[in-house]
Amino acid sequence: MSDQKLKPRLPRGLVDRGPAEIAATRRMLEKIQAVYERYGFEPVETPAIEFTDALGKFLPDQDRPNEGVFSFQDDDEQWLSLRYDLTAPLARYVAENFDALPKPYRSYRAGYVFRNEKPGPGRFRQFMQFDADTVGSATMAADAEICMMAADTMEALGIPRGSYVVKVNNRKVLDGLLESIKLTGPDNELKRLTVLRAMDKFDRLGRGGVQQLLGEGRKDESGDFTRGAGLNAAAIETVLSVFANVPASENKLAHIQARLKDSETGQRGLQELEEIWSLVNASGYGDGRVVIDPSVVRGLEYYTGPVYEIELTFQVQGGQDGTPRFGSVGGGGRYDGLVSRFRPEPVPATGFSIGVSRLQAALSYLGKLESTADLGPVVVTVLDRARIADYQRFVARLRADGIRAELYLGSGKMAAQFKYADRRNSPCVIIQGSDEQQRGEVQIKDLIEGARAAGAIASNQQWRESRPAQFAVPEASLVEAVREILARHGAR
């Protein structure tokens, strides 16, 4: 077919966003930003594109970028990539502007990041993160503060205390654990990865699933088989001990301490955890907002010490199987090696990101999000096409007074104009035909009030004759009357 039309469509994992979602995102961003500002962080923004090597994302032993990142070659053949998080670009920025920045350097930024991975519910290939970092401070106080800020942010977003938890662990504890089951040396590199990955799946697969993955392997619902790490029973028991149902954070520390006796790395990790815990506790956040959880793994690359994860703990009502799981909505950790890739001196850093898109998807699914679009503009209708100049003058007066307003620019008759205004979520329309003009008046119809009245009216004739929520005011009072309607409906 030569006259075949192009089919409008989006690649998977990408979404269009309408006014209601945009408004909801904006409200979220404002709340997050307010918390970060209060903690003394300042904004900085970097571009969406970086050199691939600056992101550190070449495949090992190959000159091709990792498939998980969107990459392309510049005119000069250099590889460029879309950022896949906001941390790596920040490290590049700090390294590049090192001498000009105050240290420790505390900054935040929001922006879209891109990952070429399989999308799912609340998982997109383009999504927004809100990130905050402290660069140039090695003290655990920086990490403790990040955790407390994460908790404050959740509450600022309207998530009640007890409906979220900030979990803290330390990569050194995990390394120590692997040491204690003798998974050391380069030969065991792959096994170590397999063990950590298995642990990371605890919330999804449960203890049994993780146990299978640590041992022989596991068959999923579709019958597909995943090979396990092949550990012996004693080693499996040691690894699973971190999932023990020990209620208090102090006890968790004690519980795991015994298993790490032989590992110096593990002991150091425990010390760091204890330090964070005492700082968090001193500020009162140890009441369940921030907890120690030795099972938190997080991504596998650049974290060097403490790692954090923000999790929603909502009980999803209707609790059958079909309900999606919204686990982690944010996380982060200490990445002491990332900036020093560019610098001669060591530059410790720690930070965390909130997955704004995912959190929004979760909140909206759970009905915890006010997802109403903002009110639309006041629409001035066109009854007499010869008098467009007059109508435009009404519009100009409203705008001059700071009120969103527009002239109906379509070609429809009255009914179409009302439908248009309705769809635009307009608070009211302005009408002036020859009758009103002679009396020096305009009709104002409150669409929101009118919609409410519609329920009680049976016939169309009655509806039209009663003209619900409609009234006349002198032309001179136009702005004032519209203001009243806006105020009544809580317009911002």
Next chain:
RNA sequence: GCAGCUGUAGCUCAGUUGGUUAGAGCGCCUGACUGUGGAUCAGGAGGUCGGUGGUUCGAGUCCACCCAGCUGUACCA
């Protein structure tokens, strides 16, 4: 990537053991209403049944392959 399931109108779906011009609800457009949203009523537009090939007198229906979507799993720096 691997596995399972599903592809019929913009959306949600019906379509008997293969049998004439492929249906419904919702939505959309127009009108009833020379100047009023909703409701109602009447009319209208919109589909080469995901694609290609095959079996058959005949395929939305059966078969093969491909494509897309969903779910699980792997990977996710």
